[in-house]
Structure formats: structure tokens, C-alpha cells
Amino acid sequence: MVIRTQTPDLRYSDVTPKGVYLNRRRFLATALAAPLIAPGLARATNKLTGISKSPFSTTEQATALDAVTSYNNFYEFGTGKDEPVVKAKNFRTSPWEVSLEGEVMKPKTLDLDALMKLAPLEERIFRHRCVEGWSFVIPWVGFPLSALLKQVEPTSKAKYVAFQSYYDPKQMLSSREAHIQFPYVEGLRIDEAMHPLATLSIGVYGETLPPQNGAPFRLTLPWKYGFKSIKSIVKIRFVEKQPPTTWNLEWGEAYGFYANVNPGVDHPTHSQATEVRLGEGRFGSKIRTQIFNGYNQVAGLYTLLDLKKNY
Amino acid sequence: MKKFWLSLWTKALLFALCLAPFLRLLWRIYRGDLTANPIEFITHTTGDWTIRFLMITLAITPLRAVLNQPQLIRFRRMLGLFAFFYACSHFATWFWLDKSFDVHEMWDDIVKRRFITVGMAGLLLMAPLAVTSTAGWVRRLGFRRWQLLHRLIYFTALAGVIHYYWLVKSDIRPPLRYAAVLAVLMLLRLAVMVKKKAANSARKPVPANI
Numbered sequence: 001m002v003i004r005t006q007t008p009d010l011r012y013s014d015v016t017p018k019g020v021y022l023n024r025r026r027f028l029a030t031a032l033a034a035p036l037i038a039p040g041l042a043r044a045t046n047k048l049t050g051i052s053k054s055p056f057s058t059t060e061q062a063t064a065l066d067a068v069t070s071y072n073n074f075y076e077f078g079t080g081k082d083e084p085v086v087k088a089k090n091f092r093t094s095p096w097e098v099s100l101e102g103e104v105m106k107p108k109t110l111d112l113d114a115l116m117k118l119a120p121l122e123e124r125i126f127r128h129r130c131v132e133g134w135s136f137v138i139p140w141v142g143f144p145l146s147a148l149l150k151q152v153e154p155t156s157k158a159k160y161v162a163f164q165s166y167y168d169p170k171q172m173l174s175s176r177e178a179h180i181q182f183p184y185v186e187g188l189r190i191d192e193a194m195h196p197l198a199t200l201s202i203g204v205y206g207e208t209l210p211p212q213n214g215a216p217f218r219l220t221l222p223w224k225y226g227f228k229s230i231k232s233i234v235k236i237r238f239v240e241k242q243p244p245t246t247w248n249l250e251w252g253e254a255y256g257f258y259a260n261v262n263p264g265v266d267h268p269t270h271s272q273a274t275e276v277r278l279g280e281g282r283f284g285s286k287i288r289t290q291i292f293n294g295y296n297q298v299a300g301l302y303t304l305l306d307l308k309k310n311y
Numbered sequence: 312m313k314k315f316w317l318s319l320w321t322k323a324l325l326f327a328l329c330l331a332p333f334l335r336l337l338w339r340i341y342r343g344d345l346t347a348n349p350i351e352f353i354t355h356t357t358g359d360w361t362i363r364f365l366m367i368t369l370a371i372t373p374l375r376a377v378l379n380q381p382q383l384i385r386f387r388r389m390l391g392l393f394a395f396f397y398a399c400s401h402f403a404t405w406f407w408l409d410k411s412f413d414v415h416e417m418w419d420d421i422v423k424r425r426f427i428t429v430g431m432a433g434l435l436l437m438a439p440l441a442v443t444s445t446a447g448w449v450r451r452l453g454f455r456r457w458q459l460l461h462r463l464i465y466f467t468a469l470a471g472v473i474h475y476y477w478l479v480k481s482d483i484r485p486p487l488r489y490a491a492v493l494a495v496l497m498l499l500r501l502a503v504m505v506k507k508k509a510a511n512s513a514r515k516p517v518p519a520n521i
Binding site for chain 1 (some may be wrong): 351419478
């Protein structure tokens with residue numbers, strides 16, 4: 001007989017200070033308000049089950065859930081980082097469809113249920129480096145992006161993948177208010193998109209994504225600056241030429257197409273040599289930024305590229 | 312009204328009001344209530360109050376004329392010194408929390424990043440004004456020269472607005488709002504000056520007492 005002396009799984013309560021894992025007050029408020037909220041509207045996050053651990057995960061301490069869900073760049077819901085958590089509260093994410101089109105053999109439109117069944121869910125604890133110089137460690141839940149992309153059988157002409165976020169001016173800011181063009185668009189070279197680290201995230205901290213984090217699903221590209229990880233995706237188009245990307249259109253010197261984390265290439269307003277890991281100590285801790293955010297397994301994608309020119 | 316402006320209580324109350332944002336910030340630091348990005352929050356808070364106090368200080372001269380309340384001059388030095396105080400805490404936040412007292416790194420930033428260059432220039436221009444803000448220095452320099460020196464604050468305010476404009480990522484409305492406020496304050500000054508000149512020249516025909 002085997003006597004199990006300890007539970008094999010590391011719990012969130014083990015890696016995150018008690019009390020911050022779940023903001024108790026917010027949890028109580030949600031629990032009390034739940035019966036009053038119409039289904040589909042302000043849907044609280046749901047627990048995800050059957051999640052396996054990814055070998056790509058870092059062992060660094062995850063940033064508190066409260067910080068991850070209250071400090072967001074999601075310009076559709078406000079240009080201040082404290083705004084999306086408030087303004088995205090009633091964001092309608094169901095029903096939801098994503099269409100895959102362009103240079104593919106089998107164009108397809110998938111709803112959320114179909115998408116969730118594409119691959120087994122993994123927990124991927126990734127470093128998240130924002131181009132602004134701060135970083136989080138986030139336990140995402142999702143699966144490889146390639147599992148979705150392979151569904152439509154891209155042709156040999158599919159050199160790039162263009163992504164587009166949902167945009168509804170009734171629920172979101174106008175381009176004029178946000179000072180960037182909507183809908184938000186992003187793009188990857190097809191080999192980047194097919195890399196096992198490129199993740200399609202549908203949850204965080206074991207629950208479905210809250211709206212301010214890009215519900216119902218988003219990209220997570222841990223070796224690139226955060227703005228590449230496009231949120232709330234509705235369209236994926238396979239194309240021959242490099243597609244336009246939102247922040248690159250806005251300010252090309254600051255935001256390149258590749259946007260790989262690179263301590264050697266400065267942003268016009270600040271050095272990228274260091275970053276502040278938020279949630280550590282009173283003021284966060286200053287750490288050295290690593291090339292590709294420490295994910296060196298992607299280096300092979302860029303051997304032919306001058307990273308200083310293709311920032 | 313005159314009595315109210317001249318009361319020591321009014322000055323004390325204003326001093327407390329000016330210090331309140333700083334005390335509130337200290338309280339939030341003590342409580343750890345600083346958003347997910349504490350350094351950014353402290354930097355933005357001290358920076359916001361610097362530019363606000365610069366504008367408030369610059370508003371005193373036109374307000375005296377427009378409201379016909381010349382006694383407001385009593386508060387100008389204090390307000391200007393508070394602008395300098397918040398500017399210093401803004402700089403200290405950056406040098407301490409952001410640059411960890413690394414002089415080399417700080418110098419690198421000043422040389423490389425134009426928004427920091429112009430921000431530092433604005434701060435440095437304020438330093439002689441803070442030093443010579445006392446009545447003793449007005450006497451030593453003579454009022455004319457003292458006044459000329461203290462016009463540097465126009466450049467500091469302009470530097471503050473440009474500093475803000477150059478650092479924002481996409482939404483340029485907040486720095487533009489300060490640019491508009493500064494423009495109005497400068498135009499009001501100009502209007503007051505023109506009016507004074509007209510009044511002076513109107514008095515000219517009266518022969519001077521020898």
C-alpha cells in the first residue's frame with residue numbers, strides 16, 4: 001500500500017500571500033450580487049477543470065491575482081491602467097465567435113465551446129514583460145496557439161498571421177478617445193505563431209479570463225512585449241505580407257512589428273535594460289531584463305534577423 | 312476681504328492645503344496603498360502636483376488684477392516654493408526609486424531622453440528662484456534684477472508642459488490642457504502689462520517732482 005504523505009500539487013495559496021490570492025471583499029461582493037446579475041452580463045469568472053501543468057512554467061512567484069486583474073492596458077476600456085477593471089465589467093463575451101480565414105484550405109468559424117475542446121488545458125506560468133518597463137508573473141490557462149491554427153490548414157502562401165480584437169463602439173471607447181486606432185490588430189510570422197510557446201489563453205489563476213484581461217480568449221507570447229498579446233480575438237487571417245499592427249502604426253520608432261523583449265534596444269522614453277517586477281516588496285523590485293524575456297527556446301526563430309533593426 | 316487675506320490663519324490654512332497632497336501620498340505609502348505599480352504612482356502624483364503648483368503660482372499675478380485682490384501677492388512665494396518642493400520630490404522619486412541613486416544611469420537618461428533633459432532643465436531653473444525667494448535677496452539683488460531673474464519661472468512652466476507632452480504614450484490631452492492653461496495665464500499677463508503701460512503713459516504729461 002502506498003501512503004500519500006503530501007498532496008502533489010502546489011496550490012496558489014502556497015505561492016501567493018494569503019489574502020491577496022483572492023480579494024476577500026470583492027469575492028464576497030460578487031457572491032452576494034451573483035443572483036442579481038443577468039446571465040451573460042457581468043458573468044463572474046468560472047472555474048476551469050482538468051488543467052495539467054506545463055513544463056514551460058517558471059518557478060518564480062506569481063503576482064497576486066488582484067494586481068493581475070486590476071492593472072491592465074486595454075485601451076478599448078480606458079487609457080488608464082485602473083480603468084479596464086471598472087469599464088469592462090459588463091463586457092459581453094457570450095456568445096462569441098472567431099473566424100479563421102485567408103490563405104487556408106478550410107476557413108472556419110468557431111464558437112467558444114468548440115474552441116475550448118481543441119486541446120487539453122495547461123497551466124502556463126509565464127513572465128509578462130510590458131514595454132513600459134514593468135513585469136508580472138502570471139499563471140495563464142490555455143493551450144498552444146498552433147492547435148487552433150492547424151484546424152484550418154494554412155497554405156504555403158500563409159507567411160504571416162493577422163489577429164483582430166473585437167470592437168464595439170457602444171461598449172468601448174472611440175479611437176479618438178483612446179488615441180489608437182480600433183479595432184486593435186496584431187500580427188506574427190507564421191513560424192512564431194506555430195511555436196509551442198505561443199499560447200492561446202482562456203483563463204488565469206485557474207478561472208476563465210475576466211474581461212479586463214482579454215476575455216474570452218487572447219494570445220500570450222511571453223518572449224514579446226505585452227502589447228503583442230492581443231486580447232478578445234474575433235478574427236484570425238492568414239496572409240502573405242507582414243500585416244499592420246496597432247502600436248506600430250501609432251509610433252513606429254517605439255513599437256516594432258517583432259517587439260521581442262530585448263534589453264539591448266531602448267524605447268525612446270526609457271531604457272529596456274531593467275524592469276520592475278511588480279508585487280515584490282513595497283515598491284516592486286528592479287531586475288535585469290533578459291533577451292526574449294528569458295525564453296531562449298525562441299532564439300532559433302530569429303537567427304537570420306538583425307534584432308536591433310527588427311525591434 | 313482684505314482682512315481675510317492678511318490674516319495669519321489664512322496663510323496657515325493655505326500652507327496646510329498645499330501640503331495635504333504630500334501627506335496623503337505619505338499615508339498611502341505607509342498603508343501600501345499605491346496601485347499595482349507603486350513607483351509609477353508616486354512619480355505621477357508628485358509630477359502632477361508640480362505642474363499644478365507651477366500653474367497656481369503663475370495665476371497669482373493675473374488673479375490680483377482680474378479679481379482686484381492685490382493682497383494675493385502674500386501667497387505667491389509660498390506657492391512657488393511648494394512647486395519647487397513637489398518638483399524635488401518628483402526628482403527624488405525618480406533618482407531614488409527608479410534609478411537607485413545610480414548617477415551614471417541618471418546622467419545617461421538626462422543626455423539620451425529629451426523629456427528628461429527638458430524636465431531637468433525646468434528643475435534646475437527653479438533652484439535659483441527658491442534660493443532667492445527671501446526678502447533679503449530681493450534687497451540684495453534690487454527689485455528690477457530680482458524680478459528679471461524670477462521670470463525664469465515662465466521657462467520652468469514651459470519645460471514642465473513639454474516634459475509631460477514628450478513622455479505620454481498616446482493620449483496627449485492632459486499635457487495639452489496644461490499648455491492651454493499656461494497660454495491663458497501668459498495672455499492675461501500680457502493684457503495686464505498693456506493696461507499698466509497705457510495707464511503709465513496717460514500719467515506722463517504730469518511733470519515729475521524734482
